[in-house]
Amino acid sequence: MGACLCDYCTAKCCRYFALPIDKPTTAQEFDFMRWFLLHDRASVFVDEKIWYILVHTTCKHLQSDNRCGIYETRPQICREYSTDNCEYEDSNVYDRYFETSEQVQEYYEALYNSVPDSENFRSARPPMFPILASS
Numbered sequence: 001m002g003a004c005l006c007d008y009c010t011a012k013c014c015r016y017f018a019l020p021i022d023k024p025t026t027a028q029e030f031d032f033m034r035w036f037l038l039h040d041r042a043s044v045f046v047d048e049k050i051w052y053i054l055v056h057t058t059c060k061h062l063q064s065d066n067r068c069g070i071y072e073t074r075p076q077i078c079r080e081y082s083t084d085n086c087e088y089e090d091s092n093v094y095d096r097y098f099e100t101s102e103q104v105q106e107y108y109e110a111l112y113n114s115v116p117d118s119e120n121f122r123s124a125r126p127p128m129f130p131i132l133a134s135s
Helices: 027-037 076-080 101-112
Strands: 017-021 042-047 050-055 096-098
Touching: 027 050, 027 101, 096 101
Parallel strands: none
Antiparallel strands: 017 050, 042 050, 042 096
């Protein structure tokens, strides 16, 4: 008999959620995207021309054996998910992937060949370590 894929699952799909967002087209929209990325465990990606905010966070009901603690009463989105489209062996490569606000700045500058009007678009450069500043 075939093995149940769930017996080997690492619950990848229960450790994040991604929601579609509008494609940024203005400096303000890129600034909003920077704001997303200033939060812990957030990233933005583009897959097949659709933009997403990705939040790396584990479901509160994921048990230590990677099984669902509320399986019988799980939300409909979980019920519709099947092993047919399981991410167990996925190694996604996205069209674009942003993890830092600086990456957004660089992308904006490359895309529009300009610096946004806002002086605060790029994070402040951190101070040098004292030993490097004195040399």
